[in-house]
Each structure stands twice: as structure tokens, then as C-alpha cells.
Amino acid sequence: MAILTYLEAIRAGMSEEMQRDEGVFVLGEDVGKGGVLNATKGMRDRFGERRVLDTPLSESAIVGVAIGAAMVGMRPIAEIQFADFIFPATNQIISEAAKIRYRSNNDWFCPIVIRVPYGATGGGGLYHSQCPESVFFGTPGLKIVAPSTAYDAKGLLKASVRDDDPVLYFEHKKCYLYISDDVPDEDYTVPIGKAAVKREGDDITVIAYGMAVHLALKAAEQLEKEGISVHVLDLRTLHPLDQSAIFEATAKTGRILIVHEDNKTGGIGAEIAAIIAEHLLYQLDAPILRFCPPDVPAVGMAPTLEKFFLPNVDTLKEAMRRLAEM
Amino acid sequence: MSTPHLAKHQQLGLTDAQVLSMYTLMLTARKFDERATLIQRSGKTAFHISSIGQETAQVAAAFALEKQHDYFLPYYRDYALVLSVGMTVRELMLATFLKGEDINGGRQMPGHFGYRKHHIVTGSSPVSTQVPHAVGIALAAVMKQEDRVAFVTFGEGSSNQGDVHEGFNFAGIFKLPVIFMCENNQYAISIPAHRQVAGRIVDRAAGYGFPGVRVDGNDALEVYGAVKEARNRALRGAGPTLIEAMMYRIPPHSTADDDMQYRTRDEVEYHKEQDGIESFRRYLFECGVLNEELDRSVNEDVMREVNEAAKYADKAPYPEPESALRHVYAKDGGA
Numbered sequence: 001m002a003i004l005t006y007l008e009a010i011r012a013g014m015s016e017e018m019q020r021d022e023g024v025f026v027l028g029e030d031v032g033k034g035g036v037l038n039a040t041k042g043m044r045d046r047f048g049e050r051r052v053l054d055t056p057l058s059e060s061a062i063v064g065v066a067i068g069a070a071m072v073g074m075r076p077i078a079e080i081q082f083a084d085f086i087f088p089a090t091n092q093i094i095s096e097a098a099k100i101r102y103r104s105n106n107d108w109f110c111p112i113v114i115r116v117p118y119g120a121t122g123g124g125g126l127y128h129s130q131c132p133e134s135v136f137f138g139t140p141g142l143k144i145v146a147p148s149t150a151y152d153a154k155g156l157l158k159a160s161v162r163d164d165d166p167v168l169y170f171e172h173k174k175c176y177l178y179i180s181d182d183v184p185d186e187d188y189t190v191p192i193g194k195a196a197v198k199r200e201g202d203d204i205t206v207i208a209y210g211m212a213v214h215l216a217l218k219a220a221e222q223l224e225k226e227g228i229s230v231h232v233l234d235l236r237t238l239h240p241l242d243q244s245a246i247f248e249a250t251a252k253t254g255r256i257l258i259v260h261e262d263n264k265t266g267g268i269g270a271e272i273a274a275i276i277a278e279h280l281l282y283q284l285d286a287p288i289l290r291f292c293p294p295d296v297p298a299v300g301m302a303p304t305l306e307k308f309f310l311p312n313v314d315t316l317k318e319a320m321r322r323l324a325e326m
Numbered sequence: 327m328s329t330p331h332l333a334k335h336q337q338l339g340l341t342d343a344q345v346l347s348m349y350t351l352m353l354t355a356r357k358f359d360e361r362a363t364l365i366q367r368s369g370k371t372a373f374h375i376s377s378i379g380q381e382t383a384q385v386a387a388a389f390a391l392e393k394q395h396d397y398f399l400p401y402y403r404d405y406a407l408v409l410s411v412g413m414t415v416r417e418l419m420l421a422t423f424l425k426g427e428d429i430n431g432g433r434q435m436p437g438h439f440g441y442r443k444h445h446i447v448t449g450s451s452p453v454s455t456q457v458p459h460a461v462g463i464a465l466a467a468v469m470k471q472e473d474r475v476a477f478v479t480f481g482e483g484s485s486n487q488g489d490v491h492e493g494f495n496f497a498g499i500f501k502l503p504v505i506f507m508c509e510n511n512q513y514a515i516s517i518p519a520h521r522q523v524a525g526r527i528v529d530r531a532a533g534y535g536f537p538g539v540r541v542d543g544n545d546a547l548e549v550y551g552a553v554k555e556a557r558n559r560a561l562r563g564a565g566p567t568l569i570e571a572m573m574y575r576i577p578p579h580s581t582a583d584d585d586m587q588y589r590t591r592d593e594v595e596y597h598k599e600q601d602g603i604e605s606f607r608r609y610l611f612e613c614g615v616l617n618e619e620l621d622r623s624v625n626e627d628v629m630r631e632v633n634e635a636a637k638y639a640d641k642a643p644y645p646e647p648e649s650a651l652r653h654v655y656a657k658d659g660g661a
Contacts, residue, residue, distance in 0.1 A: 025469065050469060056499060061458045061492035068462020068476070071447060072397065074469065076462075088488070095452045096459070104440045104448040105431035106653040140654050164656040 007176035009150035013157030028079030063089035083118035097166040098141030125301035131262035144239040148213035155190030195245035201231035254285035264292035286326035355406035379576035381406035382602025383543035390553035399478035402437035412444035419639035426645035453484035457493035464502035483514025498534035501565030511575035531568035543573030544602030
């Protein structure tokens with residue numbers, strides 16, 4: 001057991017899978033030098049330039065080539081440099097990867113992992129900060145994971161590589177160095193499709209993923225002093241959603257707040273709210289609330305604009321208090 | 327050194343039996359296609375998209391490649407290609423009729439191929455997405471040190487998609503064993519090539535650092551030679567080749583298209599005269615591989631196969647409605 005940062009845990013997950021299986025390889029822009037965000041640092045020295053493959057600046061080819069390789073037995077991990085640049089590959093992800101098993105009646109399948117560094121980190125502006133998970137959410141055939149801890153980052157990375165279907169692996173850039181926790185040295189996976197209760201509480205339930213989980217935990221800690229007991233559920237997998245975990249967390253308090261950094265309209269919170277309303281409306285003691293950035297195209301570059309845009313512990317705490325008092 | 331006693335196909339390394347088989351496959355694709363069009367016109371199926379005029383190049387290319395070894399990434403008109411690498415007319419008819427026994431379970435539009443056993447890689451309707459897949463398959467072959475190539479086709483309209491250019495560049499950089507064949511049939515639905523493509527497609531290869539070859543798509547032996555050479559190049563690590571096969575789409579874009587809105591009957595008639603199957607037939611007569619009697623029996627065999635396939639597929643049951651829920655993920659009954 002060692003304390004690893006979230007970023008180190010991702011790297012450890014990739015390296016261990018490459019060690020275990022010759023078919024696993026990484027491809028993306030600048031991954032050889034370690035990637036612009038250092039996720040693949042040192043991996044080229046260890047595995048060689050073929051298995052840590054620097055690609056041209058061509059997101060559709062990065063994903064399309066990975067799909068081709070995956071269909072003939074490889075296990076590629078494609079890195080999109082910033083989530084904001086995933087859109088040229090969207091046709092390959094939605095029209096191809098997601099539909100290969102289905103359209104071929106299970107004759108072909110496509111075990112790729114697409115790593116997508118997302119989220120605002122301070123000074124990223126509109127195009128180095130986005131959370132595009134809702135663009136892919138609701139695409140049957142895809143799986144989407146979004147770990148919040150180092151433990152989950154490694155375990156979900158390994159589970160994604162071993163999964164026989166395409167997985168979008170959303171890694172929050174603010175978690176990279178800010179989050180560290182105990183990560184076992186021995187082989188383990190975190191199952192795709194399972195949420196985790198991060199904190200038990202009785203008054204309100206916060207459902208979150210990625211960096212928002214940490215905001216919620218911090219806010220919960222502070223609210224405890226005010227006598228508000230908060231239950232926190234970390235989704236970990238966004239697609240398919242762990243519905244039974246959502247139902248349990250809902251039944252626990254009857255007051256639900258969903259928080260994410262992706263836009264409010266059409267975000268994953270909307271689907272969670274709908275699922276709860278469909279199944280557990282009469283167990284609710286208050287309206288379902290969502291706490292998300294405003295519906296503007298993306299976060300502004302100036303510090304004041306970014307601070308205003310992003311949820312933080314104080315603003316989240318306020319929303320949680322409001323729900324508790326309803 | 328010329329070897330005048332050998333026929334042209336023998337000089338290229340093709341046996342008499344192989345060229346006869348090529349001719350048979352061209353005819354099979356043509357007769358399948360004509361029947362599938364009739365079936366659509368009779369109201370039994372909703373849609374057919376034809377390959378008439380493109381069979382020669384498709385069959386010739388397939389014969390220059392290795393079945394169940396190389397990978398094939400066809401586009402939606404490649405009936406003759408998939409027949410040449412292992413699919414049967416019955417299987418094509420099952421796909422036409424969207425029956426449950428179809429390899430794709432009746433899910434895909436006709437002309438959307440995929441058959442793992444035959445290394446025919448599953449395809450979709452957004453055009454040219456298969457090009458980067460071919461590059462990825464070629465990359466995997468290099469990584470696994472396997473001597474095989476990926477062969478991918480697309481139309482001249484599709485050649486304008488970003489995926490073609492991204493795929494070319496990627497394959498060019500890493501000198502991957504992939505063969506790109508553009509089936510330039512002169513029309514992207516209603517838009518003629520001169521309004522669809524700036525410059526010549528074959529010249530685009532130079533921009534990505536590999537050779538481009540333009541061939542007469544109605545000349546089976548010329549296409550065969552070009553693909554054969556491209557395959558040899560790929561296998562010796564010299565990288566990709568772009569082949570632009572010139573041909574003409576004889577029918578409308580699909581059964582839902584009226585081509586008389588954008589071209590003339592005279593133009594179509596002129597190109598019917600250039601039919602590659604007919605010229606290959608003449609060639610086979612000239613070199614003594616084919617004669618009237620053999621030709622008649624080949625035609626009869628093909629017609630019998632098409633008739634039986636159509637009858638079988640017509641009677642076959644549709645997929646179970648609930649099968650729509652299967653194979654979204656591996657756990658729904660997948661690998």
C-alpha cells in the first residue's frame with residue numbers, strides 16, 4: 001500500500017496493464033514525452049515508442065486507429081490531450097465504437113479506452129476546461145467512468161482496459177495532484193457500474209462525481225458542525241448509472257442535491273433527477289435540486305470569471321443548507 | 327523480359343482457373359445486384375444500393391489479397407468484393423431481406439457489411455469512418471509482427487472526409503501496411519466528380535508521402551496488378567499505397583434516387599458500353615479460357631445460385647423483435 005496521487009494512480013494502472021498484457025498500448029499527442037499533463041511520464045522509456053505511440057495531431061484518427069486495432073485483438077488506450085479537443089473524434093466514438101458490437105450482431109467488438117482529461121483547473125479558459133461528458137452520456141454501447149480518488153482511478157483504469165466494450169475514462173485534471181490516497185500495490189479493479197458511498201448521513205444526500213465529490217465531502221464536514229448530516233454518493237461510473245445505489249442514497253434522506261461541473265441543462269444530473277422522480281417520488285421530502293455551473297458555453301479565462309463559474313465549497317454548502325432547511 | 331507465349335493474366339501470376347473464378351464472381355455480383363433491384367421494385371424490400379459498374383475492380387482487388395488473412399474494410403457498394411473474399415449470395419440475400427439469419431441479424435441497411443470469419447470489418451453509413459480503422463488494423467499487424475495488410479475502399483465523394491486525410495497521414499508517417507482504394511464512380515449521389523473533388527484524388531497520396539496509382543477500374547488485370555504491387559510494398563515495410571480506380575456508377579445512387587434529374591440517358595448508355603465484365607469476358611474468350619458453352623454453364627450456375635438464394639431469403643423468418651435488446655454490451659450475450 002502506498003499513497004499515490006490521482007495522476008500517479010492513472011499511470012500505475014496503465015503501466016501495470018501494459019506489463020500484464022502485450023496487447024495494451026497507449027497512443028495520443030505527445031504521450032512519448034509523458035503527455036502535456038504528465039500522465040504517461042516515463043512510460044516510453046519502459047515500454048518503448050511503439051507502445052507509447054506519439055500520434056499526429058488528429059483526434060479522429062487517434063480514436064479511429066484505436067478502434068481498428070481493438071477490433072483485431074489489441075487493447076488500446078487512446079489519450080485525448082484535453083477533453084475540449086474530443087469533438088473531432090465524436091463521430092468515431094458515437095457512430096463507430098458505441099455501435100460496433102450492436103450493428104454486427106455481436107460478431108465484432110471494440111475494447112478501447114479513451115482517456116479524457118476534463119474540468120477547470122485555474123486558467124484553462126473555454127478550451128482547456130470543459131466537461132463534455134453529457135455529450136456522450138445516453139449513448140448506449142459506451143461506458144463512461146469518472147473516478148474521484150486515486151484508488152478508484154487505478155482500479156477503474158484497469159477495469160476499463162479489461163472491459164470488452166468501449167470505455168470513456170474521464171479524469172478530472174484538478175484531481176491529478178490535489179487528490180492522493182492509499183492505493184494497493186497488488187492487482188485490483190474497481191467494477192464499472194458501481195457507485196460508492198463516501199459518507200453516511202441522515203439529513204440530505206449529495207450525488208456527485210469527479211472533483212465535485214471532494215467539494216461535497218468538505219462541505220459535508222463543515223455542515224456537520226451546524227448539525228446537518230450529509231450522505232455523499234460518488235457515482236464513479238456515469239454510464240451505465242448505478243441505479244440501485246442512487247435509489248438507496250435517495251431513500252436514506254429523501255432530500256437530494258446533485259452536483260457536477262458540467263452544465264446544468266442536459267447534464268447527468270438531469271437524468272438522475274428523472275430516474276429518482278420516476279421511481280421514488282413519494283419518498284422525497286423536498287424537490288430534487290441540482291447545483292451546477294450556469295448554462296454559458298464554457299468557463300472564462302479571467303480568475304474572476306472562473307471563480308464565478310465553478311461550484312466551490314462555500315457555494316455548494318449554501319445549496320446544501322438550503323435543501324436541508326426546505 | 328517479355329514472355330509472349332503467356333497470356334497477360336499468366337504473366338501477372340494468375341492461373342486460368344483463377345481468372346475464370348474472377349469472371350464468375352463478377353457475374354454473380356451483377357446478377358445478385360439486378361435481382362436485388364427487382365426485389366425492391368416488387369415491393370418486397372425497402373431499399374437497395376447497387377454496385378453495377380464497379381464489380382470488375384472489386385473482384386480484381388480481392389484476388390490480389392489473401393482471404394481470411396488480410397483485412398477487408400469495404401464501403402457500401404462492395405458486393406463483389408465481399409463475395410470474392412468469402413460471403414455467399416445467400417448471405418447477401420439474407421441481408422437484403424433483413425432476415426434473422428443474416429450475419430448482422432437484420433440490423434444493418436443492405437450493403438453494410440461485416441463478417442469476422444472472413445475478416446470483413448463491420449461498417450456504418452457515415453462515410454469513410456472505416457479508413458482510420460484500416461490504419462489501426464495495419465498498425466496492429468506491425469505491432470504483432472504479422473505479415474498482413476488492411477485493404478479499405480471508399481468513394482470519391484467520401485474522399486473529402488477528414489477521416490480519409492487523417493488516416494492517410496497517420497499511415498504515411500508510420501509506413502503502415504494499408505491499401506487505400508478509391509472507387510471513383512464519378513458521382514456522389516447527384517454531384518459529378520468535377521464538382522465534388524478539387525484536383526485528382528490520386529495526387530493526394532503525394533501530399534502524404536506515399537505513391538498514388540490511377541487505374542482503369544474496368545480493366546481487371548490492371549487493377550489486380552496495382553493491388554498486388556501495393557500489397558508487396560506494404561509487406562516489405564514500404565508503407566501504404568493509394569489506388570484510384572476509375573469507373574462509372576451505372577445505376578442511380580440507390581433505389582430511392584432518380585438519376586435523370588442530374589445526368590442524361592446517353593451518358594449512362596455510353597458507360598454501359600465500357601462495362602468491365604464484358605471486356606473481361608472478351609479477354610477470356612481471346613485467350614481461350616472461356617467459350618460459348620462454358621460461358622452458358624457459368625451463367626446458368628450463377629442464375630441458379632441467385633434464384634435459390636432469393637427464394638431462401640424470402641422465406642426465412644425476420645429477427646425476433648426482442649432480439650433488438652441484445653448485444654449492446656458484452657454482458658447482454660456478447661463475447
